[in-house]
Amino acid sequence: MSFEIKSSGEAYDVIIVGSGAGGGMASKILSEAGLSVAVLEAGGDFDPAKDEDRTQLRPPWESPRRGSGTRIRPFGDFDQAIGGWDIEGEPYTNVKGTQFDWFRSRMLGGRTNHWGRISLRFGPNDFKRSSIDGMGDDWPIGYDDVKPYYDKVDKLIGVFGSKEGIYNEPDGFFLPPPKPRLHEMFIMKGAKKANMPVIPGRLSMLTRPINNERGVCFFCNQCNRACQAYADFSSGTVLIKPAMKKGKVELYTNAMVRAVTTDDTGKATGVSYVSKIDMKEYKLKSRVVVLGASACESSRIMLNSKSKSHPNGIGNSSGVVGKYLHDSTGADRMGILPDLIDRERYNEDGVGGMHVYTPWWLDNKKLDFARGYHIEYWGGMSMPSYGIGFSMDTMRKYLKDEFGNPSPNGGYGEGLKKDIRRSYGSMVGMSGRGESIPRETNYCEIDPNVVDKFGIPVLRFHYKWSDQEIKQAKHMQDTFEEILTNSGAVLLGQKPGADTMYGLATPGRIIHEVGTTRMGNNPATSVLNSNSQAHDCKNLFVVDAGPFVSQADKNPTWTILALSWRTSDFIISELKKKNI
The missing domain is CATH 3.50.50.60 (FAD/NAD(P)-binding domain)
Known part of the structure; x- marks a missing residue:
């Protein structure tokens, strides 16, 4: 009642x-x-x-504010x-x-x-x-x-996941995890070069039925919209x-x-x-x-x-x-994977979140800050939303024409649409989520x-924030750059520096x-x-x-x-x- x-x-x-x-x-x-x-x-x-x-x-166009x-x-x-x-x-x-x-x-x-x-x-x-x-x-x-x-x-x-035997990342009773998507495979390649672990994500979506009251995930990638099947x-x-x-x-x-x-x-x-x-x-x-x-x-x-x-x-x-x-501490970085420009179009939605992530992997005794962070990865070809044309001026130089020259299309109209279609699915990014000192x-x-x-x-x-959190954010940015570069990505935007506390999110913005x-x-x-x-x-x-x-x-x-x-x-x- x-x-x-x-x-x-x-x-x-x-x-x-x-x-x-x-x-x-x-x-x-x-x-x-x-x-x-x-x-x-x-x-x-x-x-x-x-x-x-x-x-x-x-679809976004059903929103009275076009998704805004x-x-x-x-x-x-x-x-x-x-x-x-x-x-x-x-x-x-x-x-x-x-x-x-x-x-x-x-x-x-x-x-x-x-x-x-x-x-x-x-x-x-x-x-x-x-x-x-x-x-x-x-x-x-x-x-x-x-x-x-x-x-x-x-x-x-x-909760889906995999048993990894990592001491401070305890295993649980896991449902089968979804497979990595293409952009995540590139990330895994880049992290491997840097000797960083990447393991299946651990998210509370039902990839198998557990009772009669809830449905099973059908991989629409829209968990943020709330699930009418109660699968998340x-x-x-x-x-x-x-x-x-x-x-x-x-x-x-x-x-x-x-x-x-x-x-x-x-x-x-x-x-x-x-x-x-x-x-x-x-x-x-x-x-x-x-x-x-x-x-x-x-x-x-x-x-x-x-x-x-x-x-x-x-x-x-x-x-x-x-x-x-x-x-929690938080910082982000993103890039574009040229190898995924003009990629084949197919449904790779998956769950509404990361299929893989990096748990904290280092020994703080060898670092200049305490505690640690995990890395969440994002990208792929989920349903486009309004605003997908951001950074197109930056991205256009990577959208080569048949002669290897930067895209000749303008930043509006039919040319912009062509560039967005070509670049769609080539973006990749990562977010660090770390521990601060009480x-x-x-x-x-x-x-x-x-x-x-x-x-x-x-x-x-x-x-x-104290120096502990600021130094941790600097380490995040160095790590993000290493993974993205190893993955073959071109970095977008300037690397955050000391003037912005290395992109450290305002306290409260991570909502933890x-x-x-x-x-x-x-x-x-x-x-x-x-x-x-x-x-x-x-x-x-x-x-x-x-x-x-x-x-x-x-x-x-x-x-x-x-x-x-x-x-x-x-x-x-x-x-x-x-x-x-």
Whole structure:
């Protein structure tokens, strides 16, 4: 059952704030244990199989904006990410001299409707980085604590890949991976010359059936549009909607949570939220509150949840809520493969993401920066979109005529069309996604002077990259150039230099922020214990990326899912013991 407004005073066993990876997994596990669950989502309902929501398999010219992005759909009209870095009426601020771009998702399933579905486990080293390089802190748990839940997530959701036996890139239960596409074969050749590994990607798309509720990938390459066959993973279609059918789960859409409510003892009693429908405030009651609104949004809710028992915000006696915020590093480079100009045309769509990737392969003891990065590869002949004619002035000199001279075609009209057809499928690029160092000086806090349109105080960000991340970006650019050159590609654009921090993306732009409600054994230096339970409030839990002590050079979603399942099992056990 789904609600947009519910009367104040409704009571549940568990209230879950957020419907993304963490909230979705918690809704499934807790409801299947027989608990009554309310899920609050700040955006609207969404089902990619419904015609009014469907964008998959629709040509760009059906878009009223010809595929162009808008304020609330920054990745394009046919990308299913509804939200973005700049949402009307929902501001955030940055202190002078710093910048953090905060992406919010406003739809059922949260950010699991916008991600590459790169589903990597953290490795044994990733939980103990401080012991290796002396920076940051170790997690209070290790890989062996999370491995059983990674296994469960693999089997429940499905992920393709290959067993490689790489110590810090743990293998899982894999479906068959798709074969490399032609541009990826060129990349593999270039990486091999540089002694870099390239292995099959690990993405959560079903290349084989795993249950009767979901279809199998038919390789349309449009996973960013959301799959009407439910063959790719998003929380709404794979976790929450099935949980609503099987268990006692009620979904509240367009519900902007203001705060966690508490009693005189400081125990959580539920949440208050503002309905976007009538702009009135409502309250729901529960025995347990689970926050999965995203690392920064959950911190905002906690910091705004002040009371006599929690004068600095619920769970914040340590003053650590919002601290140690960190995003993945990111940088890119692209080129054109002359050997693929005038290539034969055929369907090579594949999945909506990389068929191969490079895991981190080096020893940091021999480098001038800590941690590492993986490399994602892109290119090929997927459905053309508007804007494909970019860089044509640069590319035209490689589009030789029959006499070996640069293309004589002009940059418009019929000549431009000819050049685009000739060059289509010859572009190749790569993106590095790496680990940054968690620092107390990178954080979010409540801005004392700004509220959103719901009257809720907003976040203010403090964030700067350090030399560690900048040196890592330089290494990325050197590596990209080596791979592209070895592959036979001609580099496009100037190599980013020190003046641009070697093309290092603005913090927040990779949308992997973690660490704001970090777990730890010491309540004076952490927010949560090793089960993601608040030290200061035993019936409050956090299941998004906030509990992360460090990010790793992997995408965070698979670890969010595994930790949420682990925390949900703990909640069930504690309720049975009557400890909460």
